[in-house]
Amino acid sequence: MSTVLAVADIRNGEHRSVNFEVFSAAAKLAGEMGLSVTAVFIGNGLESLTGAAGEYGIANVVVVEDPALDKFSADTFAAAIAEVAKAKGAAVVLMGATATARDVLPRAAMRLDTALAQDTIAMRADGAKVVFTRPMYAGKLLGEVSIKSMPAMATIRSKAFKAEHSPVGATVEKVAVSLPTPRVKIEELALENTGTLDVTEADIIVSGGRGLKGPENWGILEDLAKTLGAATGCSRPVSDEGWRPHDEHIGQTGKVVSPTLYIAVGISGAIQHIAGMSSSKFIVAVNKDEEAPIFKASDYGIVGDLFEVIPALNEEIKKIKGND
Amino acid sequence: MNIAVCIKQTPDTTTRVKVGPGGTGIDEAGINYIINPYDEFAIEEALQLTEKNGGEVTLLSMGPASIEKTIREGLAMGAHKAIRLNVDKTPDDPTVTAKALAETLKNGQYDLIFFGKQAVDDDHGQMASLVGELLDLPTVTVVLELHVDGGSATAKREVEGGLETIRFSLPAVVSAQRNLNEPRYRSLKGIMQAKKKTIEVVEPALAEAHLVVEKLTPPPAKGEGKIFRNGAQDAAEVVRLLREEAKVI
Numbered sequence: 001m002s003t004v005l006a007v008a009d010i011r012n013g014e015h016r017s018v019n020f021e022v023f024s025a026a027a028k029l030a031g032e033m034g035l036s037v038t039a040v041f042i043g044n045g046l047e048s049l050t051g052a053a054g055e056y057g058i059a060n061v062v063v064v065e066d067p068a069l070d071k072f073s074a075d076t077f078a079a080a081i082a083e084v085a086k087a088k089g090a091a092v093v094l095m096g097a098t099a100t101a102r103d104v105l106p107r108a109a110m111r112l113d114t115a116l117a118q119d120t121i122a123m124r125a126d127g128a129k130v131v132f133t134r135p136m137y138a139g140k141l142l143g144e145v146s147i148k149s150m151p152a153m154a155t156i157r158s159k160a161f162k163a164e165h166s167p168v169g170a171t172v173e174k175v176a177v178s179l180p181t182p183r184v185k186i187e188e189l190a191l192e193n194t195g196t197l198d199v200t201e202a203d204i205i206v207s208g209g210r211g212l213k214g215p216e217n218w219g220i221l222e223d224l225a226k227t228l229g230a231a232t233g234c235s236r237p238v239s240d241e242g243w244r245p246h247d248e249h250i251g252q253t254g255k256v257v258s259p260t261l262y263i264a265v266g267i268s269g270a271i272q273h274i275a276g277m278s279s280s281k282f283i284v285a286v287n288k289d290e291e292a293p294i295f296k297a298s299d300y301g302i303v304g305d306l307f308e309v310i311p312a313l314n315e316e317i318k319k320i321k322g323n324d
Numbered sequence: 325m326n327i328a329v330c331i332k333q334t335p336d337t338t339t340r341v342k343v344g345p346g347g348t349g350i351d352e353a354g355i356n357y358i359i360n361p362y363d364e365f366a367i368e369e370a371l372q373l374t375e376k377n378g379g380e381v382t383l384l385s386m387g388p389a390s391i392e393k394t395i396r397e398g399l400a401m402g403a404h405k406a407i408r409l410n411v412d413k414t415p416d417d418p419t420v421t422a423k424a425l426a427e428t429l430k431n432g433q434y435d436l437i438f439f440g441k442q443a444v445d446d447d448h449g450q451m452a453s454l455v456g457e458l459l460d461l462p463t464v465t466v467v468l469e470l471h472v473d474g475g476s477a478t479a480k481r482e483v484e485g486g487l488e489t490i491r492f493s494l495p496a497v498v499s500a501q502r503n504l505n506e507p508r509y510r511s512l513k514g515i516m517q518a519k520k521k522t523i524e525v526v527e528p529a530l531a532e533a534h535l536v537v538e539k540l541t542p543p544p545a546k547g548e549g550k551i552f553r554n555g556a557q558d559a560a561e562v563v564r565l566l567r568e569e570a571k572v573i
């Protein structure tokens with residue numbers, strides 16, 4: 001029976017949180033299409049991580065191990081994915097839309113002479129076909145796309161799908177594949193801000209704009225973020241000015257995020273910023289200018305001075321959290 | 325150095341786009357077109373490299389005759405010549421474009437082939453990886469910094485939460501991220517010269533499309549948001565609603 005492949009993205013020996021969303025989405029789609037579902041783990045020493053597939057409803061696990069996979073390379077990982085897809089006769093291949101997947105899956109798609117829908121936020125089976133929904137024109141429009149060739153491939157946006165815990169017993173199969181020599185050499189991987197939550201993986205984002213006036217004022221946002229267990233984000237001028245690190249910049253030219261809650265503070269809501277956060281499930285804006293366009297994109301808006309509103313919000317949230 | 329830069333004409337990022345008749349494309353009326361912003365970084369990088377090392381920059385763009393206006397913008401920045409792959413309509417499927425571009429690029433003996441990270445219309449963000457795979461070349465995407473040193477190069481690329489430094493040999497494929505450089509303005513002289521530069525037109529063989537856009541829709545409109553006008557005094561009420569109505573905290 002043909003299968004839906006869910007490819008895990010492992011970084012520093014840990015699951016990216018989107019993996020669980022991918023597992024659940026793959027299991028659900030396979031159910032709709034009457035296909036089996038298989039989780040794929042690529043790299044060495046991943047035994048302790050494969051259990052997560054079963055936790056999220058996937059009974060078949062494939063592990064591709066090879067000394068050549070000790071170090072990550074888009075070339076070898078793309079080849080491994082393509083080989084497993086061929087060996088398993090995959091009808092669909094899904095992976096979280098991480099930086100890794102965005103680079104690796106197009107190469108795998110080309111190796112399989114099929115096509116890839118990037119950054120999808122919804123999918124449904126339509127007979128034997130899958131229809132993927134993906135933002136286009138920086139989120140100003142939604143496109144429904146299908147892929148006529150096999151396998152249909154897609155990267156899925158973090159937080160767009162729900163990770164649903166539904167444990168099943170899983171069997172692990174090791175698959176050997178032949179791998180090419182990488183065409184490039186990674187000399188160094190310098191991780192900034194390790195320990196802080198990446199904005200694309202955060203459930204809640206507290207994001208600041210030029211309205212904060214300077215980096216010295218970020219403490220009030222960080223306090224609020226801490227109370228909420230949130231990540232901090234920012235508008236582009238803020239990272240351009242060096243007030244905040246570049247990897248917090250949200251928008252058309254920065255990160256695209258879909259958290260459960262996005263709190264925009266002192267951000268005017270330029271169309272290029274909206275492009276990066278409009279698919280958030282719930283949006284709250286704090287701005288002193290009632291006419292700021294951000295209010296049109298928001299579920300709740302507070303008109304007022306952020307230097308008063310944010311500490312007040314923080315205190316109120318602490319109160320209700322204290323009662324939990 | 326012999327450098328190719330693949331560029332795409334896209335709507336200006338501030339243009340409002342509407343779904344056009346047929347429901348699978350946009351309404352072209354009133355749209356202001358520009359060079360895809362990421363492609364300007366690619367052109368700039370190519371120009372700086374040829375200014376330093378000698379050589380030529382060739383622009384490649386696939387689309388109908390109407391994109392020649394945008395190609396001339398790239399020539400006005402200083403690119404030496406251009407090739408337009410003639411199609412009635414720019415393909416929806418990036419693999420169709422990639423295969424056609426790769427066929428043309430094969431004949432060019434380029435040391436470097438540049439792309440933008442992503443086209444801001446269809447947002448596929450995959451062309452460089454597709455073409456790199458087809459041409460079997462070292463491919464480095466989302467590049468913030470590039471140093472070319474004879475037959476090899478080093479690039480810094482963005483990954484989640486960090487930077488990767490990658491070493492590779494030429495020929496190679498690179499896609500440009502914002503901040504790679506500061507694209508130059510087109511000078512009046514550049515604009516005049518661009519008028520005389522040649523745009524070669526090639527009739528590409530088109531592969532069968534795998535990816536089909538079935539429907540474009542505007543995203544669901546947000547309901548009327550609730551606006552609170554008393555600043556900090558409303559904080560308690562908003563927090564209560566976030567918990568009880570929105571159920572997000």
Ligand SMILES: Cc1cc2nc3c(=O)[nH]c(=O)nc-3n(C[C@H](O)[C@H](O)[C@H](O)COP(=O)(O)OP(=O)(O)OC[C@H]3O[C@@H](n4cnc5c(N)ncnc54)[C@H](O)[C@@H]3O)c2cc1C
Pocket residue numbers: 208209210211212234235236237238249250251252253254265266267268269270271272273276286287288289292304305306307337361
């Ligand atoms: C090609 C292109 C790409 C771009 N990409 C991006 C992108 O990816 N992301 C992005 O964010 N931008 C992007 N921009 C920039 C964008 O157009 C805006 O300039 C930018 O988003 C504005 O940032 P801001 O809202 O922080 O600042 P401003 O527009 O200056 O807004 C500051 C806001 O703070 C409010 N404010 C000031 N003081 C207070 C106070 N005390 N209390 C409450 N509110 C206060 C003001 O009312 C105002 O609304 C791009 C632009 C271009 C041309």
Ligand SMILES: Nc1ncnc2c1ncn2[C@@H]1O[C@H](COP(=O)(O)O)[C@@H](O)[C@H]1O
Pocket residue numbers: 330331332360362363384385386387414418421425438439440441442443444446447448449450451452
């Ligand atoms: N029709 C086209 N002609 C030439 N280059 C293109 C075309 N479409 C996309 N590209 C290139 O591919 C990059 C990424 O595009 P995309 O994968 O569509 O987001 C763009 O920045 C361009 O450099």
